Amino acid sequence: MPNDHRKTAPRPLALALALAGCCAALAGCGASRAADGSDALDASGKSGTQSPPPATASASASTPASASAPASATASAAATASASAGRPLAGRTVVVDPGHNPGNFRHTREINEKVDIGTARKECDTTGTSTNATAARAAYTEAAFTLDVSHRLRDLLTARGAKVVLTHDADRPFGPCIDERARIGNEARPDAVVSVHADGSAVGNRGFHVILPARVHSGAADTGAIVGPSRALGEDIADRFGRATGTKPSNYIGSGTGLDVRSDLGGLNLSTVPKVFVECGNMRDPEDAALLSSAAWRQKAAQGLADGIESYLGG
Template sequence: MTTYLGAMSVTGRALATALVLCGLSAAACGGGTADLARDRVGVPPAAATTARPVTGDMAAPLTGPAAGVASGSTASPTAAGKPLSGKVVVIDPGHNGQNYRHPAEINKQVDVLTKRKACDTTGTATANGYSEAAFAWDVSQRLDKILKSRGAKVVLTRQNNNGVGPCITQRAAIGNKAKANAAISIHADGAGPANHGFHVIMPKKINGPVDPVVKDSARLGIDVRDAMRRGTGLSYSTYIGKAALDYRNDLGGLNLSTVPKVLVECGNMKNPTEAAKFQQAAFRQKIALSLANGLQQYLTH
């Protein structure tokens, strides 16, 4: 996010998990130093930020290699069982499509325990105006559908891409109230165009409410990172973090979380190659499936 404004024998439940995860062996929000010059709020994107419609592939059956099922298998996540039954997942789509129209609201300062920050920001956009808010909303809808098909209860922190906020403090509170087994915030970065790759941001201990779940959040982050690499073929970030892992103590959505939570920067929207991929519905589906597999790995092991 930038801102303007093995081989083993498995049975039963383990087989269901293995079938779902094995087929992807092919090939957050707020950046670090690269973001500082871009960390402004209340400035509208260069082009429209309205959400692009979710196309038909979102509703396509989750079967075959594209769904993360072993090649040659006819089993689907549903047919193989409900591996996430009883699990609660909170999906936090970054920003909101109308944030840029309401600078007073999103500029309002809130306490994230280690500092005060803007309630929310506009996010970044590709060179041709495809907004981070629209991208995050689309991927989140796809992820929601996949997780529900696997038996999870899903809670979204916002219900559309036509509103404002909520504030980062409220986003954390929604996950806490849901008593989520895992929460994930979905973003895309806006670094220099030569930079590329994805990274996962995890919380640090701050002598605050997140401290008890820092270790679990780190495990969640690694599982999500590994699934993203396998499922999308995107490289680890070339400009931030180490092996696509970044630990921060200045993000309210993480600092205030009492449930395991990570923030995923799915790539760099200012990089022409990644920007083009993000505007393909099939690639957004691939990202959503990869995130679902990472969450499932964490929740079932």
């Protein structure tokens, strides 16, 4: 530590002896720190190990190696904390499920085949909804919307350190079916699953809502273990989504809470991990449709989803 007060100047011989002792001590600290190497940073900002320079006899005699170990351990921990500060979701896995598929329109027979959702049998998938076409603009499909938002969400989550699995990337002719989407989510063993959608309700119905799994125990469906965690995930997403987008919870579903509980969705019934569906807005309402068609707003929607997921995971 620097001294903040003055001392009487030492005599020449005393000064020389003092300087010699200081040099030996400093050499010992440097050799010990380099030999440990645990507080050196590699190119990625993580702790690395460097080859130590040969220690001199004076350094070894001056400072035992164990004397610097606590300082090196503290420095290493600080470096690790600093490296992970910008990646709060490191070690986490999130499955993002883009609703529908742009190819479903060309495969109506296949997507109409029914699959088991535990409580009943339901169509493999649907085409989804779309905005109304106008003279100036073609209809914007839900499948295109969900894929775009899912890509943006994937990039945001990845930047925060999460491993992201997409149930599909429009890399298949149609689907996957709703039971396969649930299976993909389960097999990834994620911390959370978010299925991205947009609604197709009446004009005047506006806002977003998050669909939560009901308690279901029937056939292959048993949501008992995920009802609580899924609600926590949904509440965090509803809160952060509203903040990021500036939009309000649905005025037609959820009684103003932005939350809706359903037992008829195979993607939720068959899930064994925390999962929610997010209806980002109503594509059939002109005001909501204008938002959903905006790339800038879709980025805000992805931001809100990412923030909600991070909040739920305690990032």
